[in-house]
Amino acid sequence: MSSTIRFLHHPTSQPCRAVLQLLLETGIPFEEEVVNLMDGDNEQQSFKEKYNPTGQVPILCDGDFVVWESAAIGFYLSEKYNIPDHWFGATVQQRASVQQYLHWHSTFLRRGAGAFFYTHFAECIWGKRDYSKEIEKGKYTLYESMALLEVWLTKHNYLCANEISFADLQGYHEFVSHVAGDILVDADWQQHPRIKQWFDAISERPHSKAVNETIMQVGAMRLAGDLIPMTRRTSLAKGTEITPETPG
Numbered sequence: 001m002s003s004t005i006r007f008l009h010h011p012t013s014q015p016c017r018a019v020l021q022l023l024l025e026t027g028i029p030f031e032e033e034v035v036n037l038m039d040g041d042n043e044q045q046s047f048k049e050k051y052n053p054t055g056q057v058p059i060l061c062d063g064d065f066v067v068w069e070s071a072a073i074g075f076y077l078s079e080k081y082n083i084p085d086h087w088f089g090a091t092v093q094q095r096a097s098v099q100q101y102l103h104w105h106s107t108f109l110r111r112g113a114g115a116f117f118y119t120h121f122a123e124c125i126w127g128k129r130d131y132s133k134e135i136e137k138g139k140y141t142l143y144e145s146m147a148l149l150e151v152w153l154t155k156h157n158y159l160c161a162n163e164i165s166f167a168d169l170q171g172y173h174e175f176v177s178h179v180a181g182d183i184l185v186d187a188d189w190q191q192h193p194r195i196k197q198w199f200d201a202i203s204e205r206p207h208s209k210a211v212n213e214t215i216m217q218v219g220a221m222r223l224a225g226d227l228i229p230m231t232r233r234t235s236l237a238k239g240t241e242i243t244p245e246t247p248g
């Protein structure tokens, strides 16, 4: 049995990039496996049975133990490895603040990802249709979340303290996709100067550029009008009114 943890992910996925950046920044040794989401490998029954019944990534395998959900993976890593305290908090209160952000994140900012998904990926999966309702829904949640984050960042330079934590990586990678896909325009940043400053500071970190490379390329392709090659015609995206049966 290999003693090195395996990290199953895809570089276009925001929660996957957050965990990948944590692994790289902390120097935890890991083996990387990119799951072919573009052809729906993650929706195969064998994949769901072996790794994750939801079919989603990221997934971490440590010997026979499998854990999915990016926040749970982060906490697992923080408990298993001796990583600097700032990532998950040194005190019980600091750890609660990181938890607090991650719980909020999964039901707010994360759902704003629909703005990117339905603007850029949906057409590659289901073809040209009217996705405007879904895009609006995503943008509404994104802007609502940004208003809150702008206030959140008045207290510290980062979301939970004056040093970066895993909460920041989770939030940051949502914004990276919105930047890659031109979902956010200059006026949005001007209205949220603290988020902009925070975003720029994280972008300067040594691993940010490499972790962001694929999604930036995907964004550039879509903005140039090219489709991302993929054979899948379904998606696990939740909260959609669009189903494979919906007429195009």
Ligand SMILES: N[C@@H](CCC(=O)N[C@@H](CS)C(=O)NCC(=O)O)C(=O)O
Binding pocket: 012, 013, 014, 015, 016, 037, 042, 043, 055, 056, 057, 058, 068, 069, 070, 071, 106, 235, 236, 237
């Ligand atoms: N709450 C989950 C969300 C994971 C998630 O949304 N994964 C997406 C990629 S961003 C996925 O695996 N989608 C598979 C699909 O749509 O086929 C986490 O934080 O790990």
